[in-house]
Amino acid sequence: MSELTARVRAHRGGFELNVSLHAPAARTLAVLGPNGAGKSTLLDVVVGRLQPDRGDVRVGGRVLSDAAARIHLPPERRRVGLLSQAPSLFPHLSAQENVAFGPRAAGASRASALQQAQRLLDAVGLRGLEDRRPARLSGGQQQRVALARALAARPDVLLLDEPFAALDVSTAADMRMLTAETLERTGTTAVIVTHDVVDALSLGHACLVLDAGRVIDGGGLESVLGMPRSPFVAALAGMNLLQGVSQGNGVVHASDGRVLHGHQIGTLSAGPHVFAAFAPAAVGIEPRGDSEPTSAEAGRTSLAAVVEGWELGTAGIRVRFAGGVLADVAPAEFAGLHLRRGDRVRLGVNATDVSIYAAQRPVGDADPSPARARSTGTRPLR
């Protein structure tokens, strides 16, 4: 089985990437991060277009790059496939010839390569379109051909670079399911780079969060999304996130002086620095925000806030407040509030809806692979 491990330091221009990652065999690791986090740089290192300054990249027992040993295999000898946002099908070849390209390059006879291509095209639901040139296929069909073509080359690891970002919503949903099923069926080790949480949820068995060239979080999707530790992940998870200092007993003093009540998750042994997270839907808006908080109701947080704006959200009207806090309210309730931009209001959140957890993820929890030695997870390379 071919697991992918990379512990690399690389730079491009002034940007530095310093990342450790591990994708267990036949599993998909989702790499999440905002634009400029270093996702494409990471892909280029694994695919072989960028030589790491330090560290190594291995697939199974094979060394793809090893800076110390001055090993750097060219892309064509890595057995690392890539499915990008643009299908980039060869325009002069039919769908079937595109898929047969990898097997042909590996030395298969024309007949057997075309036969393999036919099987893969059937598997991605394109029977009957094998003779079409890419220009005569829709965007979704082209991306299916690209998936079949990438798999036909039998890569040890398949990298997926925002593969659904260029498709319309319903095509993307179909393609996402198809890709997840295909990876599962073929037992392909994969890394998907994305800033779409649905991609990570549909394909990823674990995730890694990248920011400014470093791994800032990682582990199981449920724990990473359930306890966000960065504004980026909080936004992905659709949660409000505040940072503060734990006062014990579920009380947190946020950095801006506000006091939050919540329930602790896990022991807070990692230090008094904690995050408090709560869903926008759990936030109630109380008008007459000028009044002082009513004597700190036990078990309820009350925060002063200034209305910044609102838009239609997936759960009613999403109201934005200064400082980045969000609240979702039903349209009728919103109508009754008569809110205006700049209004001072009070926000109420029940303690049961506020999760409080350590700012540092416990060691070991961040490693996306349970089978792996726990300490190698996300520590940067020195």
Next chain:
Amino acid sequence: MSAPRWLIAPAVLGLALVVLPLVALVVRLDWASVPAAISSHEALSALSLSLTTAAAATAVCVALGVPLALLIARADARLAGVLRAVVTLPLVLPPLVGGIALLFLLGRSGLIGASLDTVGIRIPFTTGAVVIAQSFVAMPFLVIAVEGAFRTAGVRYEQVAATLGASRWTTFRRVTLPLVGPSLVAGIVLCFARALGEFGATALFAGNQEGVTRTMPLAIYTAFNGGGIGQSTAIALSLLLVGVAILVLLAMRGWREDVAL
């Protein structure tokens, strides 16, 4: 949007400049003498020499020009600019000057020719010299056509091919080259047409010996000057050359429409 009306006059004049000389050629032609003129031994020998040397020169241009075009297309902008200017030189140089330059390089006392002479190889005034002269003047047509296509195609598909496990040679053969196919055909046709019409460099570097270096343009020149065959023969031969050139251009058009993406 249609063009301003006053542009019609210069446009028609331009067309006339191209077409009228050919019309004059046809008008002056003594049709009765055509069959004899173009089936004469001299004419056939010049035509077959022209076709074979032009084909050989085109083959040389493809074999050397395609790699050169790829090199320029993948070089960084500054180097590419310099290389492109150098490759275009034969295009702006009077062919006569090219012929003299070739003599100074490959002539018996030339830069390389002197050493070749000592081992018994003499290039000037041979059929080989015709091919070299034609390649010299025709090369830019091929390189410019193909280089532009390589640059437009970019490296995206080549990078994809690499992730599919294709070696660089396989990628070149099965991706890079087919992608520039239409431009390559256009380049080949232009290159062949230019080689077919080549006169100046050939005259100086290869001479004018019947059956060895007297290609169609040289045969026409000789005939026109009254050497052996008459002026009417020269006109008939000219028309033959024009006919061949038009055939080549038509062949290219048909092919290009076939492969148009």
